Amino acid sequence: LAKTTQPISMDSYEGQEVNITCSHNNIATNDYITWYQQFPSQGPRFIIQGYKTKVKNEVASLFIPADRKSSTLSLPRVSLSDTAVYYCLVGDGAAGNKLTFGGGTRVLVKP
């Protein structure tokens, strides 16, 4: 599975847009990019997944450049409840479902 690198932490304020960039230089052709959100003492929650270009859902947007060596999760107008750890993962389901989590990005939203 491709290794990912993301910032350890980020601070933001309520109402702002938060962008978290993840590097995955050795992403494979079949790999998808998936982001999870985790609150303390809870299981990670699937946020968004993409393969290329831009993906958007009701929670976030995911931007993936043409070379796919990085991706950016965009959280619009964050609130205090968006304070969490965000994980970026890359991989595919060809060999089964084995997720390798990195350290994640701890996002703190301040009032």
Place this chain on the structure above:
Amino acid sequence: KAGVTQTPRYLIKTRGQQVTLSCSPISGHRSVSWYQQTPGQGLQFLFEYFSETQRNKGNFPGRFSGRQFSNSRSEMNVSTLELGDSALYLCASSRQEGLAVEQYFGPGTRLTVT
């Protein structure tokens, strides 16, 4: 649709004992994976079961084992507990469409070993 459920939610055991944790996946999901989360090591993959067969395995000692039943429910067992086994144990069930996989996690079981 009900989410992934895990029982029990909290557990306290003493060193040397064994423990069994249970996971019920989302209806229709055939893959169940287990993870261990500790402050020091983060989220680590234990193993994955698919159609009652172990399909993937992480780097954990043989004290950690699991199984999956015909209804996709899964259990994991830890024998001869050590203090370092204290952790949040997470179960995830998966829906797969081609090579794209979405994993849905349960709330976890908080195991404390004293």
